[in-house]
Every structure is written in C-alpha cells, then in structure tokens.
Amino acid sequence: MGDVAMVVPVLRALTAQHKHVRVTVVSRIFFKPFFNDIPRVNFFAAEPKGRHKGFLGLLKLYKELKVLHFTGVADLHNVIRSKVITKLFELKGKRVATVNKAREQRAALVRPENKVFEPLTPVIQRYADVFAALNLPIDLTAISFPEKEELSPDILANTGDKESNNWIGIAPFAKHRSKIYPTALMQQVITTLATNPNNKLFLFGAGRSEIQKLRRFSGNNDNVIVIAGKMNLKQELQLISNLDVMLSMDSGNAHIAAMYGVNVVTLWGATHPYAGFAPFNQPQENQLVADREKYPKLPTSVYGDKKVAGYEDAMLTIKPQKVVNTVNKYLK
Incomplete structure (x- = not known):
C-alpha cells in the first residue's frame, strides 16, 4: 500500500x-x-x-x-x-x-x-x-497538495466537528513485528497526548485483532477514537486529509498521509529512512530511529521481514516523550 x-x-x-x-x-x-x-x-x-x-x-x-x-x-x-x-x-x-x-x-x-x-x-x-x-x-519540489476533503455526515458521526481541536492520527501497526513500537510505550504516547483536552486522537488499523488492541489503547478516553472497522478506505482517506499530524510506523499510513501534505512523524525499528522509504516531503527530524550506537547492525532489513537475534527490543530506545514532543510541534 x-x-x-x-x-x-x-x-x-x-x-x-x-x-x-x-x-x-x-x-x-x-x-x-x-x-x-x-x-x-x-x-x-x-x-x-x-x-x-x-x-x-x-x-x-x-x-x-x-x-x-x-x-x-x-x-x-x-x-x-x-x-x-x-x-x-x-x-x-x-x-x-x-x-x-x-x-x-x-x-x-x-x-x-x-x-x-x-x-x-x-x-x-x-x-x-x-x-x-x-x-x-x-520537479518534485514544485508539487501542490490537494485541499482538505470535505467530511461527509457519516464520517462526522464518528469524528465529531473539528472546531478548534487538534486532530492526530495514530497508526501503531505494521506488517512485521520489528517495525512496531512496543505496546507499553505506544500506550504512554497515546495516554500523554490524550491528556490535552484540545487533542482528538484517531486510531487506525485493520482486522479484528488490531481493533481489539486499539480499543485497549483508547481506554476510557473520550477524545481517543478507534477508526478501524468503522470506515471504508475512501472515508479514511477523507479523514486523513484533515489531520494535523499522523504518527505512524514505517508503513502505508505514513505515505497516505504524506500524499495529502499532512505532517507525518514516523518510528523506525529494524528498517531505516536511508533505504529510501521515508514519507514524502517530511523533515528528517520527524523520522525517529532506534539507537544505532546500541544496535550497530541497524538497519537489519529493507522491509522489516528479517529477524536478528538481540535486536527484538531496538525500538525501546525511542523514548515516548520524544515521540510526544515531535507530535506536539504540529499542535495548536
């Protein structure tokens, strides 16, 4: 994707x-x-x-x-x-x-x-x-991005009006485990961002297993909304085009948000932006990578499909507060 x-x-x-x-x-x-x-x-x-x-x-x-x-x-x-x-x-x-x-x-x-x-x-x-x-x-430097898409009533029924809220998309999954931010750390990120009443968080995923995990991430926070399973792709694209920022793994959602000119923050484990898959038109400081001093063999694969012993926890070196701070740059 x-x-x-x-x-x-x-x-x-x-x-x-x-x-x-x-x-x-x-x-x-x-x-x-x-x-x-x-x-x-x-x-x-x-x-x-x-x-x-x-x-x-x-x-x-x-x-x-x-x-x-x-x-x-x-x-x-x-x-x-x-x-x-x-x-x-x-x-x-x-x-x-x-x-x-x-x-x-x-x-x-x-x-x-x-x-x-x-x-x-x-x-x-x-x-x-x-x-x-x-x-x-x-000339890719001369590109114009589309206007934010008008949200249909069926989308607004799930999101509510934007008003003065910050809209944050979070896509915490990827095809391979080595590209997925640890659950406990992602929970810290979501919980911290949700403490700001001006923030509204939308959680993206697909399939029954991911939906269950997203529901656990959302907890009892009224401003954290699980989008997975509630919209088709066309509706999700309309919503993504209206986000202030998307937080994603090295996965398709990062590129979808980038194609609309949305600010994108990405987290990298076994893979690395140097392979050429950083989302389009995003600053390098938005690509948060695991610590190569501690894990010098990174990146261990282009697509994240190779397991390397001892590198399972490389993404633990990306601190939740750093993720939150990077997302906060784009919030009112």
Whole structure:
C-alpha cells in the first residue's frame, strides 16, 4: 500500500507539469480511491488473483491494455508480472521505462558486516526518474497538495466537528513485528497526548485483532477514537486529509498521509529512512530511529521481514516523550 501511495505525489506533479499527458494507473481495485482527484488520471483494475492470474492471465491483461493505445509504459513495480507486461509493450514498439530498485545498494545498507550506511535515492524520486526516462521530467519540489476533503455526515458521526481541536492520527501497526513500537510505550504516547483536552486522537488499523488492541489503547478516553472497522478506505482517506499530524510506523499510513501534505512523524525499528522509504516531503527530524550506537547492525532489513537475534527490543530506545514532543510541534 505504501508503494502505491508514493506514486500519488509523482502523478500530481506529472499532470500539473505536463498538461498534455494522460495517465492510466494499473493496480488492484482497492487502491482506486488514491487517484480519484488527480486530473487526467484513469484507473484500470488488475486482478492478479482472478482473471489476470498466471501467465495466461498476464497475456489477457496485456490485450485489454493494448486497446487503450498507450504511447509509453512506466513500470513502477519492477517485479516479474510488471516486467512481462512492459516487455510485451516494448516488443510492439512502445517506449518503456522501469524503476531502479537499487537492490545491490539496499543489500549493502542492511548487511551486518561491512555495512555501507549511506542514504539511498528516495523511492519517490526513483519513480520520477522513470518518467524522466520517458522524456517527462518532473520537479518534485514544485508539487501542490490537494485541499482538505470535505467530511461527509457519516464520517462526522464518528469524528465529531473539528472546531478548534487538534486532530492526530495514530497508526501503531505494521506488517512485521520489528517495525512496531512496543505496546507499553505506544500506550504512554497515546495516554500523554490524550491528556490535552484540545487533542482528538484517531486510531487506525485493520482486522479484528488490531481493533481489539486499539480499543485497549483508547481506554476510557473520550477524545481517543478507534477508526478501524468503522470506515471504508475512501472515508479514511477523507479523514486523513484533515489531520494535523499522523504518527505512524514505517508503513502505508505514513505515505497516505504524506500524499495529502499532512505532517507525518514516523518510528523506525529494524528498517531505516536511508533505504529510501521515508514519507514524502517530511523533515528528517520527524523520522525517529532506534539507537544505532546500541544496535550497530541497524538497519537489519529493507522491509522489516528479517529477524536478528538481540535486536527484538531496538525500538525501546525511542523514548515516548520524544515521540510526544515531535507530535506536539504540529499542535495548536
């Protein structure tokens, strides 16, 4: 989800800076709401687990896309499926370009010995470079973010009116445990922020297990609202666009908030912003990382999917008060 959300600012800049360009985004239907308000951007729903499954399914997808008469193809995924589609278009004489995932540099960044601890090119810039290769250069410093979306009555029924409140989003989960801030410390952060009556906290997650954990986080605080399970994606996007700040792990919610120009504070455990996945247009001081003096092998992986003995508690070195102080910078 984060990879797709990072495409959004690039397409905003592309369509704003190249008025003649029309774009078709090919992705899972779940992500369609990400692109709803970008001018001259259409969406084509791919079904990799349905009618586009397997090699024959990819051929079917290519045939369905071919009739749209593209002049160029930008592969922003660089996996086997996207490579097949891109190659088929290239064989038909279309201009194609593929994102460079810098796999060797990433491997050097996360290896335990002889680590090359240097920042890599941000992923969002790598996306922009793909369009530059198609003779569509993009200036990511000149991007305009959308206006805050108007909240519908069904959303306001859960959130209440904003009035003079600070609206804080908190997304305390990630796909891998090594990227999740310890429960006790996150509870301290939420409880501390909730003591300010001018703050209203919205907790994001998905699935029964996460909802139960979010309810425990909220406790008896009237100004801490569990959003998970109450809204669909489109509604959540509307709410996120109205936040003053989003506190997130290294996960998709950080990139969703960033694509709306919302202030984002991120917490990093086994992963690190140097891999290129820091949320777009956010200051470096908002990326709170675990202590590398105590845990010198960090980052231990690009995506947080590798377990390293002795590094399970690395995020304990990110102190709750530092998290609260960083969030407080954006509150009235």
